[in-house]
Amino acid sequence: MERGGAARDARGQWSGHRGGMAEHPPVIVYPPSATGGRRVTVHGQIVGLAHGRGEVAALLRAAGFAPGPDKVVELDRPGLIEWRGGDLDTWG
Helix, strand or coil: EEEEEEEEEECCCEEECCEEECCCCCEEEEECCCCCCCCEEEEEEEEEEEEEEHHHHHHHHHHHCCCCCCCCCCCCCCEEECCCCCCCCCCC
């Protein structure tokens, strides 16, 4: 099954790549900017500027990365998000 262009493996984990060639995880959250917020990309396309975990989750839900009826996005799921310049608790 695919969501937002990321394929799931047999265990239901996001593979972080499409096709046979390894790539970065499908989602990249960049370091905090000087003016605040962190740029978020999905497969190289900017989807928004987040100022906290909730905003990252909202951007990913909008991009189709929230499987299941509860629409929960696991921000610490291996292979889904590459956090650059800090982890999911780094915002400024």
